[in-house]
Amino acid sequence: MQSAPPHDKEAQRLKELLRLEVLDTEDDLILDELTELASHICGTPISLISLIDFDRQWFKSRVGLAAHETPRELAFCAHAILQDDVFEVPNALEDKRFFDNPLVTDDPDIRFYAGAPLVTRNGLPIGTLCVIDKQPRHLNTGQKRALEILAHQVIGQLELRLNYKKLQRVDKEREKIFSVIGHDLRSPFTSVLGFAKRLSQKSHELSPEKTQDLANGVWSSALQVYQVLEELMQWTQQRIGRTHSDPKVRLISPMIDESIRFLNDGFLLKKITCVNQIQSDVSLLVDSAIFKTIIRNILANAIKYSPIQGKIEITFEAQENVGVVIIEDQGQGVPTHLLGQLFNDSVTSTPDTSGEIGTGIGLSLCAELVATQNGKIWVDPDYTQGARIKIQFPMQ
Template sequence: MQSAPDHPNEQDRLAALLGYEILDSQDEQAFDELTELAGAICGTPISLISLVDDHRQWFKSRIGLSATETPKSIAFCSHAILQSEVFEIPNALEDVRFADNPLVTGDPDIRFYAGAPLVAPNGSPIGTLCVIDTEPKKLTPDQNRALQILSKQVISQLDLRLHTRRLEKNARCQQNMLATISHDLRSPFNAILGLAKRLSLKAEDLSQERISEAAHSILSASLKVYQLLDEMLQWSSNRLGATSVSLETTYLLPLITSSSELLHEATQLKKIDFNCYVDKNIAVNVDVTLTKAVIRNLLNNAIKFTPPEEKISISAVAQEETVVLRVLNNGESIPEEKQKLLFNDPVSSDSGTAGESGSGLGLRLCKEFTEMQGGQIYLESSTKEGTCFVLELPKA
């Protein structure tokens, strides 16, 4: 038996295959119909869509065969992807490369094989559409041509499937952006409502100076709401559907300052002592808009679960390749069963210490936004002394 050598551009070929995000996926009718049609045209009991990775051939679709994969070393398709045309073996028993192959000497007793390479748009062969028989035979010219045409249709289906998945991902991203805006707007809106209510109920008892101060606070919070909406909508319109984020070198402290200012009224209402221990010279390589959104969410959650007149601190330490940012609050600990779900799908959001509500989406979005930039976010500790979230960002 002779195993096929790796393709001359094996790494590019594997990258193209992995890019389709299809390995080990469920059966799909569109592919099964093409496989069935190939077998019917070529008059074979077995037909397959075989995708060849670094160690196996995996069958996206199979007719007449129960196995879902075989080792690459014995795969006929490993030979077929090295050809530009249909690779045909009329009788495997008479071919020295395959006569003692386990797939010939044992189940499924291959005698005839013909495989048309599945060639991605970049020219990389990722697998084959193949037909197999337990009796020797040879394709007619029309059958050979049909197999080539169907192999191109398989690639078209793979491209369509990938495009559909990306559209679905973008739709989820749109939903996440709307959820982020809603989540981030709660604190400033609560501040506006709180100040307006206080002004409405006590206006007659307040001096002109106090009324002016309250009006100024309302205006300031309103401007921050506008700035947040403008910032998030710009991010959505400019980057929605993009394959990469816009990374730039920037100092960390201004990102924290602008994010904390947005929540200033909320901290004032609860008389929370906010402390920032971040060196002004610490720089990171991040997407500014995404990072500010993550910091806002962490601070917003800290404010939400910190009792009145307690403390919140934010600190940062520059390490060799990352900057480690910690947000610590003196609120109640997070139940252990909920800790495991914090960064997963939306969870029920508990009310804050002053009755604040939330969407339950914030930390999941923080995780997505952080990982998009090559960073990490996690819960470091949550005890009766307080809760600490860690945000690791690429160091500039």
């Protein structure tokens, strides 16, 4: 048996396959009908839409075959994606590449195979539309052409489905933005207006202490508005592809100090102590702008849920080829049922120490940005004195 060599653009080909978001998805009626039509036109009992993954061929649609996938080294289709035209094997028993293939010597007893490459708009083959028979045979010119046309239709359907998914995500993100504007921005804006109105109308009769309280209220609400706007801008830029990553080996302690200074008003307002204990010579492979955005968002969240006069501590753990930045606070902690999904887009944040509820954009943004750095982010489930967030980045 001769397994097919990798495609000469294998990395790009696999990336293109992942782009279509089709692997391991549910059956699709339209694609099943195209597969059935291929089997009918070519007069074969078996027809498949086969996608060639890293180590397997996975069947998006199948007629006459129960299996959902087979190892890539056995796949006829792995040979077919190396061809520009329909790849045909008239009799597998007489072909030195396939005569001892388990798919030939055992079920499904392949004798005849013909596969038309599924070539995407970027010119890369992700799999085939293939027909199989247990008897040796040939396709005529018309059948080959029909198989090619149906393969084009399969690609068209995959692209349509991807675009539909994107539209659904856009609608979801639009709803998220309106939710932020409607709640996270309206609420603190209302507070700013209320505090400012009282200061304007009653400043002549207020005690210095009461005036200070109202001024702190304006400051706190305005700071909340600014932080939400900052999150919203970062989140939107990431969604529309304007956040580009340029990872280099960089010292991280100065970037963390800069992020702490950026949030200084928030620390002062709640009298929170923030301590950066990371040594000055520690470096990670990160994009500086993205790294600081991640740290700012995690720190802002820690401020939000920390008590008055609380403490936030930033430390570091070096592991094999990776480093872990650890940010822990003394706040409310993370509910047990949210530990595994805190950074998901669907999670709504819990009330902070002032009773306000946000939409959680900052945390889902962090997860996306960490992923652009080939990193991981999670909550330490063993820490019970507040919340401990761990963020892993490559060191080289």
